[in-house]
Amino acid sequence: MKQHLRKLITDSINELLQQKGLPLPQGYTVQIERTRDASHGDFFSNAAMILAKQLGQKPRELAAEIVDRLAVSEFVDNCEIAGPGFINFFLSQKAHLQLIPDIINAGDSFGQCDHGKGEAILIEYVSANPTGPLHIGHGRGAAYGASLANLLNTVGYDTKQEYYVNDAGRQMDILAISVWLRYLDLCGQQLPFPEKAYQGDYVREIAAQIHQQHHDDFVIPLHELSGVDWQQHDVEVQLDKLIAIAKQQLGDAGFRTIFNAGLNRILSDIREDLQEFGVIYDNWFSEQSLTEDNFVNNCIKRLQDSGHVYEKDKALWFRSSEYGDEKDRVVVRDNGQKTYFASDIAYHVNKFKRGFSKTIDIWGADHHGYIARVKAALIALGENPDALDVLLVQFANLYRGKEKLPMSTRSGEFVTLRELRQEVGNDAARFFYVTRKSEQHLDFDLELAKSQSNDNPVYYIQYAHARICSVLKQMQQRHYRYEQEQALQYLNLLTETHEKALLATLSRYPEMILKAAEDYEPHLICFYLRDLANDFHSYYNTHHFLIEESRLRQARISLILACKQVICNGLRILGVSAPEEM
RNA sequence: GCCCUGGUAGCUCAGUUGGAUAGAGCGUCCGCCUCCUAAGCGGAAGGCCACAGGUUCGAAUCCUGUUCAGGGCGCCA
Numbered sequence: 001m002k003q004h005l006r007k008l009i010t011d012s013i014n015e016l017l018q019q020k021g022l023p024l025p026q027g028y029t030v031q032i033e034r035t036r037d038a039s040h041g042d043f044f045s046n047a048a049m050i051l052a053k054q055l056g057q058k059p060r061e062l063a064a065e066i067v068d069r070l071a072v073s074e075f076v077d078n079c080e081i082a083g084p085g086f087i088n089f090f091l092s093q094k095a096h097l098q099l100i101p102d103i104i105n106a107g108d109s110f111g112q113c114d115h116g117k118g119e120a121i122l123i124e125y126v127s128a129n130p131t132g133p134l135h136i137g138h139g140r141g142a143a144y145g146a147s148l149a150n151l152l153n154t155v156g157y158d159t160k161q162e163y164y165v166n167d168a169g170r171q172m173d174i175l176a177i178s179v180w181l182r183y184l185d186l187c188g189q190q191l192p193f194p195e196k197a198y199q200g201d202y203v204r205e206i207a208a209q210i211h212q213q214h215h216d217d218f219v220i221p222l223h224e225l226s227g228v229d230w231q232q233h234d235v236e237v238q239l240d241k242l243i244a245i246a247k248q249q250l251g252d253a254g255f256r257t258i259f260n261a262g263l264n265r266i267l268s269d270i271r272e273d274l275q276e277f278g279v280i281y282d283n284w285f286s287e288q289s290l291t292e293d294n295f296v297n298n299c300i301k302r303l304q305d306s307g308h309v310y311e312k313d314k315a316l317w318f319r320s321s322e323y324g325d326e327k328d329r330v331v332v333r334d335n336g337q338k339t340y341f342a343s344d345i346a347y348h349v350n351k352f353k354r355g356f357s358k359t360i361d362i363w364g365a366d367h368h369g370y371i372a373r374v375k376a377a378l379i380a381l382g383e384n385p386d387a388l389d390v391l392l393v394q395f396a397n398l399y400r401g402k403e404k405l406p407m408s409t410r411s412g413e414f415v416t417l418r419e420l421r422q423e424v425g426n427d428a429a430r431f432f433y434v435t436r437k438s439e440q441h442l443d444f445d446l447e448l449a450k451s452q453s454n455d456n457p458v459y460y461i462q463y464a465h466a467r468i469c470s471v472l473k474q475m476q477q478r479h480y481r482y483e484q485e486q487a488l489q490y491l492n493l494l495t496e497t498h499e500k501a502l503l504a505t506l507s508r509y510p511e512m513i514l515k516a517a518e519d520y521e522p523h524l525i526c527f528y529l530r531d532l533a534n535d536f537h538s539y540y541n542t543h544h545f546l547i548e549e550s551r552l553r554q555a556r557i558s559l560i561l562a563c564k565q566v567i568c569n570g571l572r573i574l575g576v577s578a579p580e581e582m
Numbered sequence: 583g584c585c586c587u588g589g590u591a592g593c594u595c596a597g598u599u600g601g602a603u604a605g606a607g608c609g610u611c612c613g614c615c616u617c618c619u620a621a622g623c624g625g626a627a628g629g630c631c632a633c634a635g636g637u638u639c640g641a642a643u644c645c646u647g648u649u650c651a652g653g654g655c656g657c658c659a
Contacts, residue, residue, distance in 0.1 A: 541622060
């Protein structure tokens, strides 16, 4: 409809300019926007005000000349000039009513478009280290990423979803020795447990499992651990020492057994957790695979060959400051270990090598300092940094009423995503997570999410859907016939204010979806659905659908069927169910 | 010190390619079920859009400065 109106206006302006013998002014676009107030019609354009200055005319006069030349359209009843020079369009009933068959015929695909033209996008999100269960912060990234992926697919992109598994590196080694120490404890060797090791109960569970399967196989003589200075102040040194001893004493195979026991157990737990949350990945990408393929080394080599890497203090540094980062960054530490950054470079290059024209990363907001260095590396390796969009998600604070709940991964004191889901349910969790703009801090109130009352927007929307289903059920019980083709003939009977309002809101759905996708803002869907549910509930409370008069009844049923369809489509993108009864 | 975010009703927040009288929920107050689910609807009250300048037909929105709050600035991940 916007397109249609834009064409009307543009044609009129062109004709006007021709008559006056004026050239088309440069650099203007005719804007067609929805009005906020129904008394201003359905759409308005500010074309006259934009052009007035360049043409040296008063906006209202110009507007009048434009309106005079507008072609007749079956979708437009009337045009008015208002305020400083707005041109308001009042759409015909025909324009409004066409929407219902459009929605019903399109069904689940209503709102879809080919804006993305099948472009391949890779979206990577959550990617939490497999060193423990997901907590509520990860949940937000999961809900946001999954909804965004659905949104992008809805507007015609071919989006693949990926989880990057940090299954290499020091943190995983620390997990392994955490498990090992708990295991030794079970074997009767009581040793101090470093505070920076992983404290959670799940570590003991993994240790118990190993103990059950392997008994005392991984016990070593106590004196071998005498090299660890438990009084050592620098806990990082202490951990490194423990790792070294464990690797040496247990051998590669032994250490791998413990390492993998931890990795596999935790990873499958994460996988299951996300799956239950409706978050399904196309690919789980292993960091180890980058090392095994020598991909990381190749990238470092390429950077070296092109002079982007230098040696200082026995470490290798990447000159990221040449490409906008505030300082250079280490890729290989003085002890020969590659940093996570080195893997990250390789991983991002790898993404582009797989043929994605756009990649989206969703990171916690605390990682924002990493954007510059990753983009710098992409530039240095000849990739287009603008093809990477990094979206930051702020942390979520959890409240139980007024009480703020603690969050700390290492200490093991945190509420897991699983606990949250069990307490408030998947639907409420998915909805609440995306109800705020992602870069906003989110206060997640457990009490509110759980409340089965009108405080809770999730139930409010789902309730609208359930009510429609209930009406349809009643219709059958009362043996009222509903015949689609016939019903669509009677749509012109829908003249009530509430019906017009509902139609107007329904018609906004496709453009809302497109904007939400373009701006990466699924929260717009939440607000839209709230509006739509509100329009429906008002309508429901004011008018009856199952009335004696057959033609009006059928027309109304068509309208609420369209409404039901749009609620379903919106909720599906958010990963929230649309229950038939509540 | 530098860099991100943010400051809109009592509370939680929508609202940026500048548009007409700034919106919603919650909370408060007042109404609505012999009728398709009251998990609902209607109405009222509630605002210097942090502050000060600037840009223009027009600013919550764009620019500059100030201020307050949260976060980030490791050979950690």
